[in-house]
Amino acid sequence: MRCFKKLETFMNDFNIGKKLLIIYVFCVILPLVLTDSIILYMIYDAGQKEQLYEYENISNSIRYDFEYTFEDAVNQMNDVYMDSAVNDFLNQNYENPYDFFEANVALTGRSSLNRLGGYNISNAVIYADNDTIINGGHFSQLSGVKDTVWYQNFLESGGNMSVSFYYIGDEDMSALLKRRISLVRRLDFFKKEGCEKILRLDVDYNQVARKLSQLNYGYGVYICQGDRILFSNRGHSGSNENFHYLTGTEDVAYKSTFNLYGEDIDILCMKAPSSLLSQLKKHMPLLFFLLVANLILPVIMVSIVNRSFTRRLWELGAAFEKVEDEGTMQGIEQVQGADEIGTLMRNYNRMVERMNELIQRVYKDRLERQEIELARQNAELLALHSQINPHFLFNVLESIRMHCVIQKEEKTAGMIEKLAVLERQNINWASDDVKLSEEISFVEAYLELQKYRFGDRLHYEIELEESCAGYYIPKLTLTTFVENSCVHGMERKTAACWIYVRIYEKNGQLYMEIEDTGGGMEERAVEQINLKMQNCSIEDIRENEHVGIINACLRLKRFAQGHADFFLESEMGVGTFTTIRVDVEYLRVNTGE
Numbered sequence: 001m002r003c004f005k006k007l008e009t010f011m012n013d014f015n016i017g018k019k020l021l022i023i024y025v026f027c028v029i030l031p032l033v034l035t036d037s038i039i040l041y042m043i044y045d046a047g048q049k050e051q052l053y054e055y056e057n058i059s060n061s062i063r064y065d066f067e068y069t070f071e072d073a074v075n076q077m078n079d080v081y082m083d084s085a086v087n088d089f090l091n092q093n094y095e096n097p098y099d100f101f102e103a104n105v106a107l108t109g110r111s112s113l114n115r116l117g118g119y120n121i122s123n124a125v126i127y128a129d130n131d132t133i134i135n136g137g138h139f140s141q142l143s144g145v146k147d148t149v150w151y152q153n154f155l156e157s158g159g160n161m162s163v164s165f166y167y168i169g170d171e172d173m174s175a176l177l178k179r180r181i182s183l184v185r186r187l188d189f190f191k192k193e194g195c196e197k198i199l200r201l202d203v204d205y206n207q208v209a210r211k212l213s214q215l216n217y218g219y220g221v222y223i224c225q226g227d228r229i230l231f232s233n234r235g236h237s238g239s240n241e242n243f244h245y246l247t248g249t250e251d252v253a254y255k256s257t258f259n260l261y262g263e264d265i266d267i268l269c270m271k272a273p274s275s276l277l278s279q280l281k282k283h284m285p286l287l288f289f290l291l292v293a294n295l296i297l298p299v300i301m302v303s304i305v306n307r308s309f310t311r312r313l314w315e316l317g318a319a320f321e322k323v324e325d326e327g328t329m330q331g332i333e334q335v336q337g338a339d340e341i342g343t344l345m346r347n348y349n350r351m352v353e354r355m356n357e358l359i360q361r362v363y364k365d366r367l368e369r370q371e372i373e374l375a376r377q378n379a380e381l382l383a384l385h386s387q388i389n390p391h392f393l394f395n396v397l398e399s400i401r402m403h404c405v406i407q408k409e410e411k412t413a414g415m416i417e418k419l420a421v422l423e424r425q426n427i428n429w430a431s432d433d434v435k436l437s438e439e440i441s442f443v444e445a446y447l448e449l450q451k452y453r454f455g456d457r458l459h460y461e462i463e464l465e466e467s468c469a470g471y472y473i474p475k476l477t478l479t480t481f482v483e484n485s486c487v488h489g490m491e492r493k494t495a496a497c498w499i500y501v502r503i504y505e506k507n508g509q510l511y512m513e514i515e516d517t518g519g520g521m522e523e524r525a526v527e528q529i530n531l532k533m534q535n536c537s538i539e540d541i542r543e544n545e546h547v548g549i550i551n552a553c554l555r556l557k558r559f560a561q562g563h564a565d566f567f568l569e570s571e572m573g574v575g576t577f578t579t580i581r582v583d584v585e586y587l588r589v590n591t592g593e
Helices: 002-012 016-081 084-091 097-108 149-157 205-213 276-282 284-326 340-407 412-427 436-457 477-490 523-534 538-542 547-559 584-589
Strands: 121-128 139-141 161-167 179-186 197-203 221-225 228-232 252-260 263-270 433-435 458-464 472-474 497-506 509-516 564-571 575-583
Touching (some): 016 197, 016 205, 016 252, 084 097, 084 121, 149 179, 149 197, 161 263, 197 205, 436 458, 436 472, 436 477, 472 477, 477 497, 477 509, 477 547, 477 575, 509 584, 523 547, 523 564, 547 564, 575 584
Parallel strands (some): 121 139, 458 497
Antiparallel strands (some): 161 179, 179 197, 221 263, 433 472, 497 509, 509 575
16 A cells, blocks of 8 residues: 555656556556457458358358259259150141141150259250241250351250350240240160251249349359350349350459359359357357456556556546536536646636626627627617619619600509509518518519510519418518519510529428529629629628629528529620529528417
8 A cells, every 4th residue: 555655646747648648558458469469360351261261161051052943953854865756746747737736635644744844944845957847845856946146056065965045135025924935855865767856945144043033142143154144042043144254353252163064163152241240249258257357456556556647637527527517617626636637727716817807808798799780780670671663663764764755645643553552561661571472572673674675575473382472581582683684684685585583392391493584694793793793792782783683682681591592694695694592491481479
């Protein structure tokens, strides 16, 4: 105990960096490096061996199952191969179809043909180089299949028996399966007798593919012929699609090859997901032993260092927690040690004294600043209201004046009626919010007024989704954009122009689109307007450039708490397209409903 006490006193004057270095070296780094290296090596080695063993077992299992499927077909072929009755039947020349039919009936009851077929066999046909045979049932003339894929593959094999994997494509439109597996054997047991005879058994492709697709190994297994994928438990086995091929990017972990009646077949096992957790569970006793061994040295060292600074750090932390829980800062009564922790505790006490003096002063200053800022924002909003009225009114009255000068007729009654609709809303600023359905009525009234001026040169179309009609926006903001399209777009083009207004909701956002087929703008002007719309401010309005548009953008941004975006596209001589996008949740918050 006396040694521990001296060591504790000695450690009090060490800086924290040295203390942490001692802890890391003796309690963490050395034990973990040694033990983790051993554990990881053992787990990795065991996992590799186990995974390799699993790959071998799976490959052997697939191979045996594959060979067993074909073994039944080969046994049936052997029976036909040594059946003299079948051989005599195929060698005989028949004078007419009736003679062939009688011989076929007689053969059916006493030959190996009765055993052809089964669960894995989809078709069985014997082809003979005998023109008197009638195609049908188990028999067919050899001359009709000499150009087929399976027959050419059989000839290329050079043997008496081969297996062929092929895709018939559109060769037979009535075929249910486009992929085929055919076992082909020359019936030459009775070598010196008669014509050439070939037996073809078709193994059911779907049966083989279904077995492999049901294998749930957690990783891909491919059965390939060269680069061509015959079967797989990861797709690629559709019976009515052409064969897929390996791309060369597959992560192959194991490969085995076997020969199937002259064809080399590869079984590829893809790399399995990491099984580190399962390996850790299997070696839990060893891990537990190493964990206990690693704890002994850290516990001894931590117990020595702990009394040096942990207790004081706890006191300092408790003082900070009181600030969070009680909202007040209190000093630490007892400060010990000459290291960084002791210095920190003394500085904390000085900070507490200083902070308590400043809290009241800072709090009061902050309230005053908030009041000033609120007053400034209200003043700016009033300025926006005062500017939109004369600007908008000027353009409407100018349209009426131009119409009267040009037409020289009394049609002002209708124009004044539309103007009254606009001015009634323009003058009433008791609330800056208006439903979209009402704003659309203002837009329509404005466009009708402009039709008095432009006549058949102006056409418009308005689309408002019913679900959007109840959303609130700042009044006359949408009308301002329509006004801009009408005045600046129409005046630059002598031909007839269209103005489209579309409002809809998509992915939680309200979209307002204003499109015109007017004169358009230059690319540089479009860039400048886009920049000002996205970064609009009171200063931009004071510059008196595009005041209506910037005013509307600024009000929409403030209304939606900054969650509003504006995009303008234009092309000279083609027209202008403006998109306004606002998050719906901020529109709902401002409805007051």
